[in-house]
Amino acid sequence: MTHSANLILAVSLIYVALLFCLAWFVDRRAARGRERWLHSPVVYTLSLSVYCTAWTFYGAVGSAARSGLEFATIYLGPTLVFVGWWWLIRKIVRIGRTHRITSIADMISSRYGKSGALAAIATLVAVMAATPYIALQLQSVTLSFEVIIGGGAEHDARIAFWTAVGMAVFTILFGTRTLDENERHYGVVAAIAAEAIVKLTALIAVGMFAIFGISGGLPESLSTTLTAANFDESVFGSRWVTLLFLSAAAIICLPRQFQVTVVENTSERQLVTASWMFPFYLLLTSAFVLPIAGAGLATMPSDANPDLFVLTLPLSAGKQELAILAFIGGFSSATSMVIVSTIALSTMVSNHIIAPISMWLLSLRREEQSGDVMRVLLMTRRFAIVAVLGLGYLYFILTGGSGALASIGLIAFCGVAQFLPSLIAGIFWRGATKAGAMSGLLTGFVLWTYTLFLPSFDGTFILSAETIRDGLFGIGMLRPHALAGFTGADPLVHATFWSVGANAAVLILVSLFTRLSPLERLQGTLFVDVFRSEPGQTLGVVRRSAATEDLFILAQRILGRDAAAALFASAARAQGKTSGLPDPSPAFISRFERELAGSVGAASAHAMVNRSAGGETISLTDLMDIADEAAKLMRTSQALAAKSREAEHTAAQLRAANERLRSLDMQKDEFLSQVSHELRTPMTSVRSFAEILEQSPDLDADTRRRFAAIIQKESIRLTSLLDEIRDMSFLHEDADSVPLDDIDGEKVLDVAVEVALAASGGRRVAFNWGQRAGPVLVRAHADRLSQVFINLISNAIKHNNGPDPAIRIDSRVVDGAYEVAIEDNGPGIPEGLRERVFERFFRHSAAGGAGLGLPISLRIMQTFGGSIGLEPGRSSGARFIIRTPLASAGIPPPESP
Amino acid sequence: MRRKGTPPAPDPGEQALAARRLREIAFVLPFVGLALITPPIIHIFADSRTVFGIPIIILYIFGVWAALVLSAFRLARRLREEGDR
Structure with missing residues (x-):
């Protein structure tokens, strides 16, 4: 029994409407500053699970059914990267937050001297690589829809078309309502986190059903998988390692992963939790893949598409509710991927391709209005979303929507892996140059296109079937699947080896033979030493002068009137001014540029500010200060030495004061014992003579008088002594x-x-x-x-x-x-x-x-x-x-x- | 945030050393994981032996995976405590 198309449509629409309400609600709360729970590490981790798309939900089971454990590599790679977050992701996230990075293309262009050309190339690569990936989502939604309403898998282009249209509308409503100054989308993140729970629940439910409802226990379900998948040692060969590498690269380089991991990150605390929680999410997801695949292989007819086992298992068992839950899970994986992907890509397109052009066009028109650039950018983002989905749809049509989901996804993985050499070199090697990055990226991109992307059309697009078989112009050395006679390898391994290998080699070689411009040197140092330099300390290195009024007009055009006014007011306050515009100091101009970069990307912001500011000079001494590690270390140790000298000095003073106090104390003791001694002598004689007078009544008058005179004399001496002592202590107390x-x-x-x-x-x-x-x-x-x-x-x-x-x-x-x-x-x-x-x-x-x-x-x-x-x-x-x-x-x- | 049972005034040198070792473990962990799930080590377990009816290779891969998650969890907790000091 199957479901009516109307029921499924209604369920999907209700699901989408609920998501939209959630996002709208969260955005409103965030605008009022009540978004604390959004910054929780759990929400962040769940939003990372946008990595698990329809490919995971449907394709992983298909992959497990076809080639056993191979599917696990796609989740083991990201596990390794996140477990080793301290090594790489922490640095990328810190750089992203310090430099207001908006996308992976922005990151690369910002590192290599804020190059607009590099940003545009990176954007092009990202869009191309995303195309098969988006087609994959359309394909899975189409197939699952067809299956659940009871038809065969027809790959109906109309369903794919309307799916694409629906997703475009949805993303435009979601992601481009405002041009956020930080490129953070709280509503979207909340929706993605909710979808993460939905898809995991659905997969676990189907998995449980497969284990206990069909196979009758865990060992049974697992052993059927492996016997049926004809598992052997050859799985763990070069393809296994290549897949690990590609998935590890993808978790960093995929535009949507970069968006959720870096751009939407609000604190490094989130990362600490994600370092184990995200791998745990992947582990949970993967744990249920094998049982589902096993149950499917055991009970389904041999011609059934293993990519759809998640859906067909409950359907064939008559579990209608479970089937609908599975459909929603797959739908949710696909929508979350498409939303984040297209938002990330449209940001890149508008910032790195449209913004430079529109700035040029608008400056030709000479009519400058508040927020005009912002409006243009928002419009282009909407068009870019439509265009990206349109490309995905085209890919789906051209390939016929027949490939295995996993193999389509891997084409995208290999495409985005082209960012990896420039990215890694950019944050660990100060000497990597713009020319190196650009030629490496282009080389890798061309090789990927030729060896993997174009052949995936099976001769229907640009490369003919003959060319794919015999090589370009019939030259055997140029065969796309056996470049330079490198035969016998899996096409994916072959393409990865050539494209990423050549990319890295060209990057290193060209960097060694080209020179860094001062701005590249500055950015390179800031990126490589991001944990050592103080944010803000380096703002004054780039020396520019501009009229504050011009900058204000620029800010108004990009950020809008209110945001611009707020920015300039806070800068003026920071300079100690109570009213008016801030002084256009180099530090302020650099800070301003960084703020703009948060909206339009580093390269565009740099170009715009420099148009107002005229040329820039980079202070070489300041640059040397930052760049020269030795000098910095020396200064640190000097400061330490000065501090310890100061401490020693203080200690010496304290010791001296202590000495003085101790000697004063001793003097006082001495004085007291002297005083008592001095008082004792006359007292003793007074007492002895008084005793004699008292005890000897028969003394003669003369002796009596003599003794009395002695007593009187001694008393006078005592009195004068006491007077002197009083004087002494009086003088001590009241000297002043x-x-x-x-x-x-x-x-x-x-x-x-x-x-x-x-x-x-x-x-x-x-x-x-x-x-x-x-x-x-x-x-x-x-x-x-x-x-x-x-x-x-x-x-x-x-x-x-x-x-x-x-x-x-x-x-x-x-x-x-x-x-x-x-x-x-x-x-x-x-x-x-x-x-x-x-x-x-x-x-x-x-x-x-x-x-x-x-x-x-x-x-x-x-x-x-x-x-x-x-x-x-x-x-x-x-x-x-x-x-x-x-x-x-x-x-x-x-x-x- | 200091947990109960830690001495009130730990030796700062000892503490710095412990923090450094923690970071070094965090640094090495992914490479250990990588070595365990790539050839040649993984070939040791890649055969048809079973434990309780479950193929040993599945137990091995998911066991390494779970161990990685657990280590990352414990490291994250310790590193966060370090960060709070």
């Missing part, structure tokens, strides 16, 4: 808070001399004035200055134990300071101790106080900004010199005495 005045130093000195002489306690001292400075204003504190004078004069009296003690005081103004010299004729201070007299508790002679007088005096003078020095006296004694800075204003002229 002593209020300073402008005072007359001579007056202070006079008073101090009188006080000190009166306090000398009756010792006879000869006092002499030497030279006097006369009235002088100093900046100091009167009481404290006087304290210093009194202290030094009393010292001079106290320590002068000579037979004829004498003191002489001189004062003068010298070098902006008031200087007082106090000299005695005592024993003096030996040279080695001169420094130490200013230390705390240092006592030179037995007479006198605690040894705090001089340190306190020095400290006081330091708070005035003055000093105390010690010189040997003119005769035997010591000579202290006290210096106080003069007051800054109103210094009275010194009078000579």
Whole structure:
């Protein structure tokens, strides 16, 4: 029993309508910035499964039925590439995001000096290679439709035609509503992800049915496959390796794979997950292929088309619902491939072929309007979608739609593999040149066309059947399937060997003998070293000047008014301007070009910007900076060395500070123990005499008085010691808070001399004035200055134990300071101790106080900004010199005495 | 994002070495996979032996495949943790 055509049509249309609603809904949410789940790695991975087309859904089973395990190579190649994502895909994705790459052709042209010609050639190759692939989808939809409505497989051209028309309309509605500035299509990605689930579910359902409904268990289903497929070791020969290579190349180079893997990628996190999840998806898909093939071979008539087992198995078993699910699965694989493929190809056609032409035409017309280029590009994208599907339809008609699905797909794989040499050389070899890439690509393309593409028409298109059999002009060496007498190989192996091999060889040879232009060198370095260079750091290398107004007009024409205004406003803000247009710095022009490249491709953007900016110069020094790895390494190590020097310096400072703190701490401990010792001596004598007085009531009055006098004297000493200690700590705490005045130093000195002489306690001292400075204003504190004078004069009296003690005081103004010299004729201070007299508790002679007088005096003078020095006296004694800075204003002229 | 059980302050040198080894494994993995599924190694399993009724070559290819997916899964998790540090 079969289904009516109307039912199947209705189901297909409902399915397409649901997909469209999903895409529309997602696009709306994305526009409002609510697209977070779209960035999830799972959605990204599912969108990668656009790799699994109708070829997988129908053709893999056919391939397994015809040649056993060979089908697995198509999924093992991509598995290896994704498992090794760290090696290649990560780099391509990073480059794609950094340089706003829009397609595989854009990637290659951008790397080789943003060459427009190279981009156009690459586009041509991509369109040609996609043609059989799209024909394959049309063929599978046509066949499956014919089978499910109960007819034979007629390869009806009308069904294929309407399928193509439907898909074109669908893709135009889907993919070209806006010219997105990033070429990202959130709605499409969501729809593709949904289709990935649909097709996997359908395949698993049919697989389960084949295993348990028909074969009766897994081992049975698998062994029937292999016996029927006449499996032997020869499967794992050169064809096996070639297929692995082609599928690995295709997962990178197919325009639609590049679109979903690189262009639609939003973060490298997605890639990390896809590295295992995508191979897992492929594994799941492949796991059910063999059981279906086995069940089909066991139960279907021998003339049944194995490509349709997925559909005919449930149909012949009367499972109607399962058959419809299988049809939808196949339909969904075909539509997702066609949508993404045609979007990617139409982007390439409009950016690399139409945009340069339309820019030229529009500039002839001299009427420049906002968004006009954008409108032209959108229109061309729609036409390009129709054209690409039309070519696929033509291929289907010309080949009669009779080939095995897998063999048609492999023609496309070999075609896109021509991108591989330029791509790999471009991102790993700085020396690859534009001339090399272009000649390599052209060589490979011509060889592919001649050895694989044209012969696939079986003599109905350009090459006649005789030419295919006997070679061009009957020359045996030029036979398409045995070029240069290379016979005996499988046609696919033969074509792959010649086209990709010659492509790579020509690329390498021509690159070795041609020179890189500065722009190629720059782009080459940026691509090869994408992980080392900072994005934005290199923007200023290309030096151009342009009027910002011209650039703004250009931006309006391509991006539209609003997007252009937003771009320029953000650039102006980045330059620190609050209003108006940004300055046309080289960095801005390069950034602007990169933004445009996201819409129209690197080559067109470069040409457009240069038309406004005039010629460019590439700063050779900057270029050398980027290019010269050695210089870069040197700079890095220099920076490191500077950093470590800085660290060492800081560490040394810290060590010094630590030392200082530790010694201060030690000084403090020392001071405390000295203080307690100093306090202990008088306290001990006070206590002992007080005890004697208390315990001996029979002491005579004289002794009593003597002891009381000792107690009093010691108490006074204690008091003065405590005063000194208080002064000392006070000075330490408030060194800076002593209020300073402008005072007359001579007056202070006079008073101090009188006080000190009166306090000398009756010792006879000869006092002499030497030279006097006369009235002088100093900046100091009167009481404290006087304290210093009194202290030094009393010292001079106290320590002068000579037979004829004498003191002489001189004062003068010298070098902006008031200087007082106090000299005695005592024993003096030996040279080695001169420094130490200013230390705390240092006592030179037995007479006198605690040894705090001089340190306190020095400290006081330091708070005035003055000093105390010690010189040997003119005769035997010591000579202290006290210096106080003069007051800054109103210094009275010194009078000579 | 540090998993439970990792020491609070791992040696940075040790960590850098581990990260580097991880990247080297990620680098080598596809080549190991390639060697396993191409001649001559694959010929070892390309005959009519069966295990539980299933041809050994099918078990071998899908086994290598599953092992690759599993290794990639574990690597991806570790590499992402590295990236978070």
